[in-house]
Amino acid sequence: MAPVWSKQPFKAVYVAILLVKVPVMLLLGTRFAFKPLRPLGRLSFKITLINSLVREWLLFAAQTRSSGMGTVKSDHEKMKERSAQAQPASIEHYTGVLTPQATRSPAPVGGLWYPGPPPANSDLKREKIVVHFPGGAFVMAFGADVNGQNFSKPILEELKADRLFFAQYRVAEDESTRFPAPMQDLVTFYHHVLKMGYDPSNILLSGDSAGANILTGFVRYLEETSVLPSPKGVMLWSPWTNPSVKVKEEYNQATNANADLLPTKLLEWGVEAYFPVSLSKEVVPYLCPLHHAFKTKSSLFVHTGDAEGLYEPTRDFAQEMSEVEGNRVKLHVTEGASHNPVYARDGTGMVAEIYRAFEDAHQFFYGEN
The missing domain is CATH 1.10.287 (Helix Hairpins)
Structure with a gap:
């Protein structure tokens, strides 16, 4: 209510x-x-x-109940040439848990390019691209240009990507945008960049907080269905790995919950709005990746701060994933960082620490200094 x-x-x-x-x-x-x-x-x-x-x-x-989605859409309209809209893929790309329903179907979704869209004569097969899905507890939209500009700096400078696509999926505002709608959007975005001509071996998918949660479910979906080729790697920044119907009790028991920036009521709103009304055993692993490890062909980089309320479940999730035979996983912990420090690095004075995480990610994915 x-x-x-x-x-x-x-x-x-x-x-x-x-x-x-x-x-x-x-x-x-x-x-x-x-x-x-x-x-x-x-x-x-x-x-x-x-x-x-x-x-x-x-x-x-x-x-x-301020989602900010209207502001993000308005912002995208103002960006004009840096704004792009991805159209849904053909219906066979949405199967299993993502099968379209009467109230939840694929829809056009938008994002922003950094430093700009690829020129018409670009050799996209050679470009290194990052597609990022911002967080927001499933219910708040953070795909505005100010956030994209902030995130693009370390992506372009330290990760040395040629381009970033900052993709805003639908947040859970009503019955039409509950799960699986946002995860359908990730299929749409990924199919969009593949259709443009980008090579999967040059694509990194990235997500922060709840965006990282949805991304983890999407990677599981790729492995289980093979509807699209796996990307080179996946980056999870302060991922929310353990949302559940008991989120209030579980989060309040976390070691750093009282000191972190996430209020319990936001997490409760996210679960209430995003989770299906009726949970099935098939869907649970897509919503809560903790204790539901899976095998993936994509290298997995996980970042967290040791002062996060979500630190322990993130650490445990990374460990569980690393124990799956064949997985390649790297956990990077930033000491003294609260939730999602990537965006707040300037205000908190943690620029060097956060850039070090991106340098570590670059070394992990490309083995270069």
């Missing part, structure tokens, strides 16, 4: 409350200058304060 704050005039009241609350939070946040008063003492004052403010913003989004 949607919170009362998701409807007017209560939403406006919540905004007014927040405008008063944030300055008070900033004032009270000065207490974090003293290490014993921080939720996690080893985090810096700056990171602790940023986490508390971001958590409040995400809580606002959860309480008011």
Whole structure:
């Protein structure tokens, strides 16, 4: 059931409350200058304060059911030449758990190119491309240009990719966008770049947070169905590997949950909106990859911060995947990093640490310095 704050005039009241609350939070946040008063003492004052403010913003989004999808679509329209729309593949590409349903079928989806779309005369078979799926707890859209610009820098500079496609799948807003709709979109995006002429051996698929969760399910789908060739590799940044109907109890028990930036209500909203109303044994591994390891032909790079509320399940998932015979898996842990530090690297002062993770990924995939 949607919170009362998701409807007017209560939403406006919540905004007014927040405008008063944030300055008070900033004032009270000065207490974090003293290490014993921080939720996690080893985090810096700056990171602790940023986490508390971001958590409040995400809580606002959860309480008011603000997905941001309309803003992302508007932003894509403004980008014009850097914006592209992927059309659904032929129906045989969506099978098994992704079989179209009466209320959930493949649809056109959009993304942004960085540094720009490939020129008409490009030899795409030689280009190294990364297709990235942003997070958002399944319910918030982060495919705007400001996020794409942020993510593209280490992709182009440290990972040395020729191009990035920042792909915004449909977030779960109603019955038509529950699972498997977002995962159908990943089929659509991947088919799109393959159809353009990109060679699978030069494609890296990437996702952060809930985007990494959907991507993991998509990689499982590729292995089980072979409807499309496997990419060279997959990057999972702060993946949400253990969403479940008991997310509140499970997340609150996590070691770093109180210090991280993810509010429980956002995670609850994500599970409520994204999960099918009726769960089957066939679908569960696609929703919760933890304890459901599988074999994959794609090399798998997993990144997490050891101050994340999701740190332990991410570490365990990487270990489980590495124990599957034939899998090639690399876990990179950034010390002192909270959830999804890639985007917040400038504000938190962790630029060098995050760029080091991308350098590690480059070495892992290409064996080059």
